[in-house]
Amino acid sequence: MKNKTIALLTILMLLCVAFTPPAHAEDGYRLWQRYDLVNNSDRLKEYQQSIAEVVIEGNSPTLSVAKNELNMALQGLLGRTIPSSSRQTQSSGALVVGTPASSATVASLKLNNKLKNLGDEGYLIQSATINGKKSTVVAANTDIGALYGTFHFLRLLQTHQSIQNVAITSTPKIKHRVLNHWDNLDRTVERGYSGFSLWDWHKLPDYIDQRYIDYARANASIGINGTVLTNVNANALVLTEEYLIKVKALADAFRPYGLKVYLTARFSSPIEIGELKTADPLDAQVQQWWKDKAAEIYRHIPDFGGFLVKANSEGQPGPQNYGRTHADGANMLADAVAPNGGIVMWRAFVYDDKVPDDRAKQAYTEFKPLDGTFRKNVMVQVKNGAIDFQPREPFHPMFGTMPKTPLMMEFQITQEYLGQGTHLAYLSPLFKEVLESDTYAKGKGSTVAKVIDGTIDNHALTGIAGVSNIGTDRNWTGHQFGQANWYSYGRLAWDHTLGSAEIADEWLKMTFTNNNQFISPVKQMMMGSHEALVNYMTPLGLHHIMGWSHHFGPGPWIKDKQRADWTSVYYHQADENGIGFDRTATGSNAIAQYLPPVQKKFRNVKTCPEKFLLWFHHLPWDYKTESGRELWNELAYRYQSGVDSVRQMQQTWNSMERFVDPERFRHVKTFLSIQEKEAVWWRDACLLYFQTFSKRPLPQGVEKPAHTLEYYMQIDPKFAPGI
Structure with a gap:
């Protein structure tokens, strides 16, 4: 009897061990590097x-x-x-x-x-x-x-x-494949929706957190070879000795993984931390200060990558403060890092204190005349579109029109205008849409991808940047599916010919399971998620109609701010006659910044892709769209379609419970519920507002809003990220 009891207890103990959950739940920390037993x-x-x-x-x-x-x-x-x-x-x-x-x-x-x-x-x-x-x-x-x-x-x-x-x-098609962290030195993250900054400056340089190593592993696994640690709205303190010692510790930890460190350079640093009276890039003392500072950085970090600079934009100081050009500023910094093989990434996202006739035109207007005047170790970093990381934009007109200057793509991985931390939006289709756009720089087939990989103009210096969505949340990116955007950015930075479905297939298998009963429907869900978001936010080429400043939620009624181009009404131009921003010759003529074949396509309302219709044209409410519906009805159906798509995503995910661990299943299910609620909010608020101009009823099949327009206009999202 005693032996039987011992045997029974032994069996029970073994069963307890067998069914004891792991020390760490399946919380997403391992990203796509889940090395579990192959179950085939x-x-x-x-x-x-x-x-x-x-x-x-x-x-x-x-x-x-x-x-x-x-x-x-x-x-x-x-x-x-x-x-x-x-x-x-x-x-x-x-x-x-x-x-x-x-x-x-x-x-x-x-x-x-x-x-x-x-x-x-x-x-x-x-x-x-x-x-x-x-x-x-x-x-x-x-x-x-x-x-x-x-x-x-x-x-x-x-x-x-x-x-x-x-x-x-x-072999990689692009040389510099970089993450841009918009991390502040106080560990807040501008446009960050997944916690605080990874960089714990207090504990550095003595303590190297395991997250730093796992961060480097994850980046190396997808071929990312550079990281800009700090916000483009730069703080000069990061260039001081006490911070450089800490940056060195990160660089040392990252080096075995092929990950170079870059820093943002505040243009006024010679004044703020160098005790000079000017930051004029043509001043000999200023030039020498930057050379000395670069030498100091390289003493700490021999393989320091170089500087990323935001200048003369949104109040940031720059060379124009001294009557100089962007090339003057970039070249001064380029000369400082050149002896050690460093580069300068000079951002083209600029607008000054004077409102232009069209915000979309300003970067081209300022940079096009400077083509060919930058040093050979300078890349001009250009956002994928001319406004600001909208849910959808036509490709930036600078791509294909500056043949003498290496242009570096800037994508946003963090979802500033795409639902922020809670909306599932797989961004590879957005990235691919831009990369595959034809600039016609050297005839048909001169895609944006071939511009940035140096193929079109034989540039050896090439680069691509992604604004990071990474933070201290246990799963790194806030939304579990946000990991797919980090992953797909890295894979496309290495090889832009890869397909979005192919990348989604990889990520799903590595992150969840190889079971095709899961892969097929969830991949389909991912592939349609970006289009769904565009439809419930900004269909048919609408843009920049988000909430004021924090960009959370709908705000098409925003007006009467310090600048016209900081309002929504500036962009949608809705009135009783119609809606849309006229960028043809009868309007701002921004269309003229593209090369002739592209101009021709966008100029003609019949050949302009419908996804960009209201980006380039102001059209009457009764304009007949491709579906045969009048514009107002088509707009309403697009908003409804976006909501319906999110509901279909919910149904798909709910049917996947048997394939996913409870924690991650519940996480995604909850976030999809939030997304559905906010998609309805977007649809109702925007249609009620635009209806005040169209004065037309909602078509059959479009759900009636639950509240009045005044109700939606009074919503104050106190807890939105970024407030």
Whole structure:
């Protein structure tokens, strides 16, 4: 009896252990780097047979990182510890990682012809026979390339792809692939909706938080190679010695992952922290101050990437304060960092204290005359559209019209105008829409992507930036699906030819499950989410009709502010005759900033894509749209369609409960409920307001608003982020 009791207790203890939840819930912290056991038996058997050991020769910090990542990942994915060594010993297959310089095994494969075109960051993954044993090789010219290849190899396993007879080569199409953190030194984040800044300046440089390492791992896994730590609305203090010591600690932690550190430079720093009386870029003392400051930074951080600058915009100081040009300011800073290989990313998001005839025209007007006057280590960083990260904008007219200047794309990953922290909006389709737009710079096929990757004008200096959506929230991005926007930005920055559906497929499999009963419907949900948001916020080319200052919620009635271009009525131009901003020759003529073939398409209301109709044209309420409906009815149906799409997203997600852990399922379900409520708010508020001009009833099938226009106009979102 005693033995039976002991046996029963033992069984109960084992059952308790088996069903004890993990120490950390599935809260999203692991992002897409979830290395759980492969649950496809055929693939698991293939992987276990193919990877009996990991062979990495060399012990550089980066190769050590690769080895540690593989040890952790393979133990989880394959369900057993895979031995690591500096030479192949087993009778079965091995995974060999390295470069011809670091690995005698890789060198023996004579891969030089295949590697010579892969540059410093490219890699190959291929099956090979080594000493009579079938193996897999991840090879590159540099250790960083080998690390990128390692993450690609792990992606193959995570997405259950065969590694038999594999032959992959990959090299980045854009050189500088950067995250822009709009983080303030007090750890608040401008337009941040996922907590506070990651950078704990109080504990730096002594304490390197594990989040810093995991941040670097995540970025390396998708090929991001630069991070701007601080807000473009810059604080000069970050350039002082006490902060540079802390920045150095981050740079040291990031370096093995190929992640360079950049800083924002406040143009008035020579005055604010340098005790000079001027910041004039043509002043010899100012020039010397910046050279000395750059030298000081490089003493701390030998591979410092350079400066990002916002100047003469939204009250920020700049060269125009002294009657100088943007090129004068950028070139001064470029000369300061050039001896150490640094670059300057000079933002083209500008507008001064005088209201132009059209806000959309100002950046082109200021920068186009400067084409060809910037130093060779300067890139002009241009937002994807000419206004300000709207839910949808036509591509910025500067792309394709400044052939002598490298232009750097700036996307916004954080969802300032896209529902902020609670709306599911997969942004890869937005990114792709812009990248695939044809500028006609060198004839048909001269896409924006080919402008920024240097193909069109043979620029060697190329770059892309994404305004970060990362914060201290446990899941990094606030919304679980916000992770997909960080991921897709990185993947497109590496290879802009990838498809949005392909990237969504990868992310879903790595983040949730490989089960196609989950993947197929949720991928479809993701792919339609951006269009849904555009429809319930700003359909048919409407733009900038959000809440005042914080940009949260609808506010098409906003007027009578300090500047006309800070109001909504400036942009939608609604009146009893119609709606829309006339940017043709009869209006602001902003359309003339595009090259002739693009002008021709946008100018003609019949050839202008309907998604940009009210961006370029002011049209009467009874204008016949492509559907055959009058404009007012089409507008109303678009708003209703957006709400209906969110409700369909809710139904899709609710049916996925059996595939998702409880915590993440509940998180997304709750946020979709918030999104549906706010989509209805947008629809009702906007249609009631625009109805005061159209004076037409809502068409059949469009739900009647629950409240009056006055009710919506009096809503005061006290708790909206950014207030």
